[in-house]
Amino acid sequence: MNERGLKVLFLGPEGTYSHQAALQQFQCMPNVEYLPATSIPQCFDKLEKDASINYSVVPLENSTNGQVVFSYDLLRDRMMPKALSFTASTETNNRIQADIEVVAEQYVSITHCLISPIKLSNGIESLGKFQEVIIYSHPQVWGQVDGYLKSLEEKFPQLTFTRTDCSSTSASVNQCLQSQTACPDSILHLAIASETAARLYKAHIIGHSINDKLGNTTRFLVLARREDMRNNMFKHSELPQVNLLTFTIRQDDPGSLVDVLNVLKIHSLNMCSISSRPFHLNEDDRNWRYLFFIEYYTDKNAPEDNETFYKDISEKSKQWCLWGTFSRNKMYYHK
Ligand SMILES: O=C(O)C(=O)C[C@]1(C(=O)O)C=C[C@@H](O)C=C1
Structure with a gap:
């Protein structure tokens, strides 16, 4: 944190559920400026382009109606150009490093x-x-x-x-x-x-309370620029560490998805979510290609650089990207 405090972007204006998530995340920090963005894409763009902004809070999924596809696709879109440049080259290292990183998660109970x-x-x-x-x-x-x-x-x-x-x-x-x-x-x-x-x-x-499922919850991600996160101030808690990883597969090889998932099994890593989004590289590419999003747990004492695991993922997937390792929020366990 610099002397002037933190700048945190959220989907505005004030009074959104994203605003609530940002307040929950940063309420215990002094001197935080909350900046409303006008759209979810802006929450990503401004964080990438404006070095004075430290964090951005975006909705990811809802316990009633699932993926906030805007956010999933904005993560995907950041992998796409790098994936394209790999296809064109003879690069052997198929790990993609994104410019932004997931550093924490928040849960907001929704009462519409x-x-x-x-x-x-x-x-x-x-x-x-x-x-x-x-x-x-x-x-x-x-x-x-x-x-x-x-x-x-x-x-x-x-x-x-x-x-x-x-x-x-x-x-x-x-x-x-x-x-x-x-x-x-x-x-x-x-x-x-x-x-x-x-x-x-x-x-x-x-x-009041008009949502079909009361107790409906939205999950938010806290994003930061990767280059700023060398001194990650979000201390890893006693709770499990969640890793968000995306990958594409060699689609015509039978069992290629299972092969990637089997790497988790071999390394005794428990997967806690899986989903997919379309991954259409460009007009020359086939229409039906997918990007898989998985989350898996690691122990807080596990080495940050799990080289053999990464090597196995590299071998079994086409391209992959680790978006961050962050502590499970205790609100995850609340009904
Ligand atoms: O519009 C808001 O209040 C938001 O923060 C966005 C958002 C979302 O995109 O999921 C957040 C929580 C609710 O599920 C509905 C809308």
Whole structure:
């Protein structure tokens, strides 16, 4: 940390779940400046380009509707150009070093509210007075409240409901306030966001805890520039270390995915997650190629440079990248 303190980027504006994750991560540090980004891509770009920014907090997955694909794809996109340059060369070392690194994880419990820009005398029952309802939120939210929105549609069959994407949940509250000021009385603009966001904008909550699964949680990654992390200030705790690794396989070789996973087994490493995203290198490349994301545990006393493990991964995969080794957050274990 420099004398001027830390600068931490998050998906803004204030009042987003990402903001909450950033506060949770850095609340015990003195002198932290929280900087709102306008999109998830900006959370990556600014961290890479602006040396004054120390960390960026991005959502990765939700316990109800899974991957935040924007973040997965932004990690993938950072591997892509380096993967292309390997294909073109005769390089034997197939390990890719990314410029950013994952240094910690955070978990935020999600409690969505249905938020109105105007006070409705009869709460949710007042929707019956309108002809059209336009609901704004972050695209990740729709899959978390789908059952609730369907039940609203059934309750008010005469109403037209439209879902509109916004850059974040908190931005959606601002959007519904703006839109409501210049629209006919027959249309109501609503937002889905946290109670904090509703309070921040002095908007009105007409439905609380509307997510289909209560206890729904979003997992966030804390990113830093690799070159700045030589003195990693995130002390490794007593909890297991999580390693995030991505790899491509020699797709036409039968068993090539199993071969990579078997390396974990041989080294007695327990895998705790696996997923994949499309990995289409360029227009000359085949359409159906995948990048696999795995996470596995290592002991806190394990050597940082597990050379034989890396050598085996290099041998069995086409290309691979280790994004970071960080302590499991104890909130991972909470229901
Ligand atoms: O819009 C926000 O509040 C965010 O922080 C983004 C985000 C996400 O992309 O997953 C974070 C948590 C919720 O699951 C919904 C939206």
